[in-house]
Amino acid sequence: MGLDITISPISVDEIESILILDRLCFGGLWSIDSYRRELTNENSHFLGVSVDKSIAPATNGIIGFGCFWAILDEAHITLLGVHPQYQRQGFGQLLLCALLDKARSIGMARATLEARVSNQGAIDLYKRYGFQSVGRRKKYYQDTGEDGVIMWRGGLQRPDFTHIIPPPPIDL
Known part of the structure; x- marks a missing residue:
């Protein structure tokens, strides 16, 4: 059975789900005010991996999230977390690739x-x-x-970037 997986920007409306994931993934790394600040900052790019809400009801279907700050031409990845129940299934790879693709699309040359x-x-x-x-x-x-x-890592703007980073194998 395949899952319908979506990667999309996280909104402030989803902050409660992100707080739950933060506690599960990081033990409560950031506060609600920190997340609100990040989610409304134009230099902060927040992406989430979602599945059907019935699969992960506590987090409204969001099973992973990642964030980077755009600083000059560098994407500084600040967070990348996947619900413990869904780790080691390719979702971290999917998020990392999505973050790097987003960074590339807005002109970032490197990531840290x-x-x-x-x-x-x-x-x-x-x-x-x-x-x-x-x-x-x-x-x-x-x-x-x-x-x-x-x-x-550098090379985000190289023409062969998509060949450097292969699509992640998601094995569900």
């Missing part, structure tokens, strides 16, 4: 992000899509004091 040093799954995903580790932010994550790995 931080990942917890202990989050090897995320680091592996980012490397698979052309990101390279370029440094560390000591004690970057306030909740644990864990270091953040700084990752970067």
Whole structure:
């Protein structure tokens, strides 16, 4: 049975669903005011992955979300989270590709992000899509004091960009 999957911008009207996902994915990283600020900031680009609401009723069908800030010609990916029940099924890849495609469409030349040093799954995903580790932010994550790995990739405006990043395999 295939799922009808939609990727679309997140609106302020969906903030309650995003708060639920934030708690499930990140343990409550951002407050409602932080999300409201991000969702209304013209330099912040927020995308969500949705399925039929009956499949994930607690979040109105939103099972993942990602955000990047457009800073000059760089997309700084600030969030990428998938509901724990739907992790390791390709939705993170789908979101990452959608964020990079959006960044490319608005003229961004490169992308950067931080990942917890202990989050090897995320680091592996980012490397698979052309990101390279370029440094560390000591004690970057306030909740644990864990270091953040700084990752970067260029080439978003190269003509062969779509060939650099293959479509993600979604195995449901």
